[in-house]
Amino acid sequence: MIDASTQRAEEVFYAALAEKTAAERRVFLDGACAGDPALRAMVEEMLDSQSEADRFFLDSLPALKPSAEICQSVAGADELAKNPDGEISADEDLGKRIGPYKLLQKIGEGGCGVVYMAEQEAPVRRRVALKVIKLGMDTKSVIARFEAERQALAMMDHPNIARVLDAGATEAGRPYFVLEPALQATHADGNVSTDLIYVRHEIRVVDTNISLTRIELKDPVYPFFVTLCLKAYANEDVIEQWTEIRNQENGAVTLEHFASSAPLLHAKEYWLTQFRGDYRREATLSEEKLTPGTKILDSKIGTRASRYRIASFILSLNEPAKEDSGEVFGGSLEWPGSYQMAFDVDWNNHLRALCGINPFGEEYHLKPGETFTTPAMLWTWSNEGKGQVSRNFHRWARSYGIRDGNTSRPVLLNNWEATEFNFDEKIIVSLFDGAKELGADLFLLDDGWFGNRHARTNDAAGLGDWQVNTNRLSHGLSYLAAQANQRGIRFGIWLEPEMVDPASDLYELHPEWAIGQPHRAPDLFRNQLGLDLSRPAVRDFVWRSIDDTLKPNPGITYLKWDANRYVTQPGSTYLPAGEQSHLLIDYNFALLSIMSRLAKDFPQVTAMLCSGGGGRVDYGALKYFHTFWPSDNTDPRDRVFIQWGFSHFFPAITMSDHVTKMGNRPLKFALDVAMSGTLGMDLDVSKLSSGERATVAAGIALYKNELRDVTLRGDLYRLESPYDHPRAALDFVSPDSSRAVLFVYQLQDAANKAVKPRGLNPQMRYRVHEVNLPAGEKSKLADDGKTIDGATLMRDGLVPPCQKEFESSVIELAGEK
Ligand code: DGJ
Numbered sequence: 027m028i029d030a031s032t033q034r035a036e037e038v039f040y041a042a043l044a045e046k047t048a049a050e051r052r053v054f055l056d057g058a059c060a061g062d063p064a065l066r067a068m069v070e071e072m073l074d075s076q077s078e079a080d081r082f083f084l085d086s087l088p089a090l091k092p093s094a095e096i097c098q099s100v101a102g103a104d105e106l107a108k109n110p111d112g113e114i115s116a117d118e119d120l121g122k123r124i125g126p127y128k129l130l131q132k133i134g135e136g137g138c139g140v141v142y143m144a145e146q147e148a149p150v151r152r153r154v155a156l157k158v159i160k161l162g163m164d165t166k167s168v169i170a171r172f173e174a175e176r177q178a179l180a181m182m183d184h185p186n187i188a189r190v191l192d193a194g195a196t197e198a199g200r201p202y203f204v205l206e207p208a209l210q211a212t213h214a215d216g217n218v219s220t221d222l223i224y225v226r227h228e229i230r231v232v233d234t235n236i237s238l239t240r241i242e243l244k245d246p247v248y249p250f251f252v253t254l255c256l257k258a259y260a261n262e263d264v265i266e267q268w269t270e271i272r273n274q275e276n277g278a279v280t281l282e283h284f285a286s287s288a289p290l291l292h293a294k295e296y297w298l299t300q301f302r303g304d305y306r307r308e309a310t311l312s313e314e315k316l317t318p319g320t321k322i323l324d325s326k327i328g329t330r331a332s333r334y335r336i337a338s339f340i341l342s343l344n345e346p347a348k349e350d351s352g353e354v355f356g357g358s359l360e361w362p363g364s365y366q367m368a369f370d371v372d373w374n375n376h377l378r379a380l381c382g383i384n385p386f387g388e389e390y391h392l393k394p395g396e397t398f399t400t401p402a403m404l405w406t407w408s409n410e411g412k413g414q415v416s417r418n419f420h421r422w423a424r425s426y427g428i429r430d431g432n433t434s435r436p437v438l439l440n441n442w443e444a445t446e447f448n449f450d451e452k453i454i455v456s457l458f459d460g461a462k463e464l465g466a467d468l469f470l471l472d473d474g475w476f477g478n479r480h481a482r483t484n485d486a487a488g489l490g491d492w493q494v495n496t497n498r499l500s501h502g503l504s505y506l507a508a509q510a511n512q513r514g515i516r517f518g519i520w521l522e523p524e525m526v527d528p529a530s531d532l533y534e535l536h537p538e539w540a541i542g543q544p545h546r547a548p549d550l551f552r553n554q555l556g557l558d559l560s561r562p563a564v565r566d567f568v569w570r571s572i573d574d575t576l577k578p579n580p581g582i583t584y585l586k587w588d589a590n591r592y593v594t595q596p597g598s599t600y601l602p603a604g605e606q607s608h609l610l611i612d613y614n615f616a617l618l619s620i621m622s623r624l625a626k627d628f629p630q631v632t633a634m635l636c637s638g639g640g641g642r643v644d645y646g647a648l649k650y651f652h653t654f655w656p657s658d659n660t661d662p663r664d665r666v667f668i669q670w671g672f673s674h675f676f677p678a679i680t681m682s683d684h685v686t687k688m689g690n691r692p693l694k695f696a697l698d699v700a701m702s703g704t705l706g707m708d709l710d711v712s713k714l715s716s717g718e719r720a721t722v723a724a725g726i727a728l729y730k731n732e733l734r735d736v737t738l739r740g741d742l743y744r745l746e747s748p749y750d751h752p753r754a755a756l757d758f759v760s761p762d763s764s765r766a767v768l769f770v771y772q773l774q775d776a777a778n779k780a781v782k783p784r785g786l787n788p789q790m791r792y793r794v795h796e797v798n799l800p801a802g803e804k805s806k807l808a809d810d811g812k813t814i815d816g817a818t819l820m821r822d823g824l825v826p827p828c829q830k831e832f833e834s835s836v837i838e839l840a841g842e843k
Contacts, residue, residue, distance in 0.1 A: 211282065280390070297343075358419065365384050420677035442520075477530070519582050521586070526555050559616040635655070662700070665683065670749075677738075697725040702758075752772065770834060794837060
């Protein structure tokens with residue numbers, strides 16, 4: 027055991043390492059060791075013995091992008107694996123290549139490895155500190171040397187290190203090595219411990235932007251394998267990380283914890299922003315400073331699990347997150363099921379962020395030969411604030427995270443707000459004319475078109491019976507699509523394929539297909555139950571419901587996939603008693619595979635992800651969709667906040683924002699708010715005055731002809747937050763900076779003052795033009811019509827003509843070539 031004074035010295039030593047500069051460290055030591063020269067001497071000795079190499083390595087970390095940090099760690103291990111003849115430790119190795127790196131200079135040696143200055147040539151040229159780690163050493167000696175290496179190793183997102191830390195706890199009895207495990211398994215013979223040792227790794231360059239690193243680890247005594255997978259997107263500064271767990275033992279292994287990712291960070295302070303809410307108030311920002319202990323953000327509701335909180339967060343180092351400065355991480359889990367993000371601040375003030383499927387009630391038995399692949403965790407980092415973090419996510423999403431992210435989106439008219447369940451064929455066809463008149467591209471027929479014995483004329487019956495209601499729509503869906511097409515608009519439809527109403531033919535035939543628990547009365551939510559997707563026959567049924575709706579009706583080119591309840595009684599009549607805890611995991615993997623089949627088999631069908639408002643918003647499901655429905659709350663005042671929240675992770679091209687009458691706000695305000703995303707409408711056109719119709723039609727034309735190219739594909743800059751200003755302001759800038767659109771929404775009466783756009787080309791001259799003005803009105807913007815250079819615009823701003831609550835302004839900035 028170590029004595030108390032050494033323990034105290036170590037405590038101060040690690041805290042001192044957190045100080046960025048030597049001067050700051052001195053000031054810190056003056057305080058921490060005041061009146062205790064012996065303590066100071068011990069700490070200083072420890073600091074001195076910290077090798078040059080480690081110091082260089084640590085110092086270089088903040089300057090490196092996360093992708094580089096992780097790749098360089100990996101490349102070191104690779105070198106050992108690939109060079110059986112010896113380690114890279116001698117000077118003659120300089121000039122040698124290790125994967126994408128060329129060794130330039132040996133910096134020094136630490137307890138467990140050697141640090142080099144290296145140059146990476148592809149996909150992007152940059153210099154990195156490359157640490158060759160001798161993970162081939164036996165565990166005991168690694169542990170023995172581990173303390174000196176701890177800081178450096180801690181920066182690596184590497185469960186092997188976590189295991190070493192845990193082992194350290196047992197061997198040395200040091201409580202500060204005890205961490206929440208990223209992975210916990212009970213082996214076939216009942217052994218509850220796992221030791222993972224590095225075996226090998228490979229870095230595959232997928233293309234000029236993407237590299238995939240796979241690090242293989244193995245338990246030295248069990249045929250139990252873990253592969254850490256990191257997909258790095260260089261241009262977007264995004265890493266996707268997941269873990270593959272393979273059991274080759276002669277019996278099942280029980281997985282109790284299976285995080286996708288568990289990085290360790292070190293900073294003075296950690297500020298966590300979560301995006302919580304409930305029905306109609308989704309994605310509400312809430313930021314707090316993390317204190318010692320574990321803060322858990324989670325969801326336990328099994329499916330469409332982001333109802334109360336989305337599986338995405340912002341983590342700011344050292345200070346509350348700012349838009350355009352400061353070190354900020356963004357994290358987002360690609361999983362529509364229950365999730366857990368556990369933020370564990372230890373007594374050294376290190377933060378460990380364990381992110382993945384929620385292990386609560388989801389213990390998984392992995393049979394021999396099976397591999398469990400966790401969902402991927404998305405990470406990005408910026409030292410230019412959370413604005414850049416969002417732009418990284420957005421760019422990544424458009425290129426890799428959603429369907430057709432670099433195209434456009436149709437403007438649609440949905441009938442839900444206008445008719446709810448009260449319609450028939452005549453009414454629907456009459457709405458097509460209104461859609462055409464307004465300039466919509468597509469009409470979306472919402473809930474209520476199906477069910478016969480149990481007609482879906484309200485929300486109490488019909489779910490599961492996906493046959494068109496012949497009473498209401500006697501000519502069927504293809505007829506409706508043809509009618510829409512004749513008017514030059516596309517036709518789309520609503521489905522809620524995972525659900526069943528007890529009042530349905532399906533439930534009468536197969537009550538055992540519903541999720542539920544023995545001896546408990548079914549817990550209905552919106553009168554419905556969820557279907558048990560762990561059962562193959564149900565998976566097949568759900569797929570057929572979709573296929574049988576779309577295939578015979580090729581005129582349907584849009585699908586809104588809804589899900590109006592979550593799981594409150596996880597139980598399956600299909601799974602054996604010992605595997606009940608598999609239900610939610612099997613459910614969500616099955617769900618994603620059906621969604622992926624939808625995208626593959628129906629590439630011409632645009633798809634919206636909806637879930638009783640924004641209950642399912644995650645990049646696991648979004649991969650197969652074009653947009654999501656952020657909220658059933660379409661009051662534009664509230665939407666400013668909701669869209670603001672989601673914009674931290676999801677680009678405008680993914681957000682279906684509709685103009686409705688909700689809240690009775692001025693129509694211009696509603697249009698201006700919806701136009702900053704993917705514009706749509708939920709209006710009964712026949713109830714609009716001719717003036718209102720003209721306003722909406724002009725807005726849609728403007729959006730289609732001038733704005734959406736920039737808003738849907740441009741970079742977003744959040745300028746003034748509605749959380750701390752009487753107004754909200756944001757701008758979008760086209761990729762070549764030649765066009766920008768600035769939106770200002772007044773939420774409380776206040777004197778107008780300049781709003782400063784960002785992201786413009788300082789040298790370029792932009793013509794300022796306020797748009798979407800009421801017919802015949804001239805802009806009151808003093809600079810309207812002027813041409814001003816980007817630098818001046820960003821420095822002095824523009825004074826939008828908004829002072830009163832619900833006034834708004836849309837200003838185009840058109841660069842002169
Ligand atoms: C909930 C959705 O969020 C609404 O837009 C609408 O589609 C209803 N369900 C229909 O039941």
